Amino acid sequence: xxxxxxxxxxxxxxxxxxxxxxxxxxxxxxxxxxxxxxxxxxxxxxxxxxxxxxxxxxxxxxxxxxxxxxxxxxxxxxxxxxxxxxxxxxxxxxxxxxxxxxxxxxxxxxxxxxxxxxxxxxxxxxxxxxxxxxxxxxxxxxxxxxxxxxxxxxxxxxxxxxxxxxxxxxxxxxxxxxxxxxxxxxxxxxxxxxxxxxxxxxxxxxxxxxxxxxxxxxxxxxxxxxxxxxxxxxxxxxxxxxxxxxxxxxxxxxxxxxxxxxxxxxxxxxxxxxxxxxxxxxxxxxxxxxxxxxxxxxxxxxxxxxxxxxxxxxxxxxxxxxxxxxxxxxxxxxxxxxxxxxxxxxxxxxxxxxxxxxxxxxxxxxxxxxxxxxxxxxxxxxxxxxxxxxxxxxxxxxxxxxxxxxxxxxxxxxxxxxxxx
Amino acid sequence: xxxxxxxxxxxxxxxxxxxxxxxxxxxxxxxxxxxxxxxxxxxxxxxxxxxxxxxxxxxxxxxxxxxxxxxxxxxxxxxxxxxxxxxxxxxxxxxxxxxxxxxxxxxxxxxxxxxxxxxxxxxxxxxxxxxxxxxxxxxxxxxxxxxxxxxxxxxxxxxxxxxxxxxxxxxxxxxxxxxxxxxxxxxxxxxxxxxxxxx
Numbered sequence: 176x177x178x179x180x181x182x183x184x185x186x187x188x189x190x191x192x193x194x195x196x197x198x199x200x201x202x203x204x205x206x207x208x209x210x211x212x213x214x215x216x217x218x219x220x221x222x223x224x225x226x227x228x229x230x231x232x233x234x235x236x237x238x239x240x241x242x243x244x245x246x247x248x249x250x251x252x253x254x255x256x257x258x259x260x261x262x263x264x265x266x267x268x269x270x271x272x273x274x275x276x277x278x279x280x281x282x283x284x285x286x287x288x289x290x291x292x293x294x295x296x297x298x299x300x301x302x303x304x305x306x307x308x309x310x311x312x313x314x315x316x317x318x319x320x321x322x323x324x325x326x327x328x329x330x331x332x333x334x335x336x337x338x339x340x341x342x343x344x345x346x347x348x349x350x351x352x353x354x355x356x357x358x359x360x361x362x363x364x365x366x367x368x369x370x371x372x373x374x375x376x377x378x379x380x381x382x383x384x385x386x387x388x389x390x391x392x393x394x395x396x397x398x399x400x401x402x403x404x405x406x407x408x409x410x411x412x413x414x415x416x417x418x419x420x421x422x423x424x425x426x427x428x429x430x431x432x433x434x435x436x437x438x439x440x441x442x443x444x445x446x447x448x449x450x451x452x453x454x455x456x457x458x459x460x461x462x463x464x465x466x467x468x469x470x471x472x473x474x475x476x477x478x479x480x481x482x483x484x485x486x487x488x489x490x491x492x493x494x495x496x497x498x499x500x501x502x503x504x505x506x507x508x509x510x511x512x513x514x515x516x517x518x519x520x521x522x523x524x525x526x527x528x529x530x531x532x533x534x535x536x537x538x539x540x541x542x543x544x545x546x547x548x549x550x551x552x553x554x555x556x557x558x559x560x561x562x563x564x565x566x567x568x569x570x571x572x573x574x575x576x577x578x579x580x581x582x583x584x585x586x587x588x589x590x591x592x593x594x595x596x
Numbered sequence: 597x598x599x600x601x602x603x604x605x606x607x608x609x610x611x612x613x614x615x616x617x618x619x620x621x622x623x624x625x626x627x628x629x630x631x632x633x634x635x636x637x638x639x640x641x642x643x644x645x646x647x648x649x650x651x652x653x654x655x656x657x658x659x660x661x662x663x664x665x666x667x668x669x670x671x672x673x674x675x676x677x678x679x680x681x682x683x684x685x686x687x688x689x690x691x692x693x694x695x696x697x698x699x700x701x702x703x704x705x706x707x708x709x710x711x712x713x714x715x716x717x718x719x720x721x722x723x724x725x726x727x728x729x730x731x732x733x734x735x736x737x738x739x740x741x742x743x744x745x746x747x748x749x750x751x752x753x754x755x756x757x758x759x760x761x762x763x764x765x766x767x768x769x770x771x772x773x774x775x776x777x778x779x780x781x782x783x784x785x786x787x788x789x790x791x792x793x794x795x
Binding site: 255259262265266267268269310311313314317318320321324325 | 632676677678679680681682751753790791792793
């Protein structure tokens, strides 16, 4: 093989290797900036992620950082761009599929899994709700349903979770829009999914489901759920009130690390490597959340764990990722052996480079929180200055005053987000 | 050796093919391609043209003209997007307004959002404009009818084929007695076949 041609191959390998490292370094720097409370700095750093390979990841992170920075309109735009980008990635790329099996796991463009796509819609729904655009939030709720029905036409469930809170929030949006039957369907599905995922059904969801069943005169089903939840009676929703929902984004989302097994053939010196992603959670810093408003204390509940969804997804991917890693080792073995026959030096170089390039794809949407908590309060119309008391897992309590006074309108839904690190 | 070279060249070619440059072609509004299958500016224009045509041909207009000697005055109320897409109802409303105003048979008045800005401007003129150039308060034209509506979608997906059915409902209601004087409906059906492969 001509040295020039081989140099091209080696160059691709080096680019892949450096590309992977660069992406990780950018994400690490974003984490550092966020931990320092410097969201603007994180927004500057995220621009370095803007590449064809990482386009979707860049847009997801940018959208979330803009949201943390309070730039909700710009965040909406970034997330809509992310949706278009992810839509364009739906068809199969032959080049990327071949590269996954023959070259490296990190060769292809970043594509989100189902639970990340759900979180994209959930986050966008929160953006719209905070902007006071209930109609647009309702569109997101419908897109969640449509997406889930594509993934699972019969049950409309996400294979690795992330859908329980998406359904729950959809129910809140439908209820606020006056679509009571849609709200009932969403609440019911949310409760079923929390149970299926072996997570506690949030108390507020239990009550909301019973309210909706009462409103639609579904007596038998109401009794079944009430018995299952252990609720004897629920207080009717107050007349002429509005609702305040505070969503706490707690901690930083889990990272993906690498777990590798390497071996060398003592006769030929051929290096083999199987690298698989491993979830490294960064923990939920919150142990309890209480919303203090109008001299009332409303207990918050953990409504979603990003960490658990990612763990379930990675666990399900391991057989496929292992098969691809084995396939790449076989291809490398063949190619290196043939190059080595012509030039021992080039063969050794290819061997080492192939070994280094073959790493797990550890790209993931890391600006997501570790967990989401939610408090929902029913209030009389008026202006309030709510506070949030967070009991930290590491000990101590943090009190957060919501940035601006909150206005509650009769029959309205007011949503605010808080970020805790 | 030759086999290895072929494999690598094939892999490199696939990478090269994957990176095509962006190309932009300027096209006229009637030539717009339906790229994604979603609701677009062309749908908005076509639906507004057809619905306005229908509205102007119906009997309510003649009945109004027989009762009064001026064009009916219409205000746009809420057009709710009940679909699963983020559709700019403002664009749709502007398309309808344009068609109705250009027909010369309808008078349009500003909606509630625009009215506030106009009233602020008039108040500002009271303080700052020359007296003979001021627009006076209390001279607004009251609307005879309100136009409201919804945009809905129904989707059916099977494999890579999707059928999107858009239904636009508009209604014109008399502000005097709340009677519906015209109801229009327009449907658009799109079949979207998604490719299996991309570059």
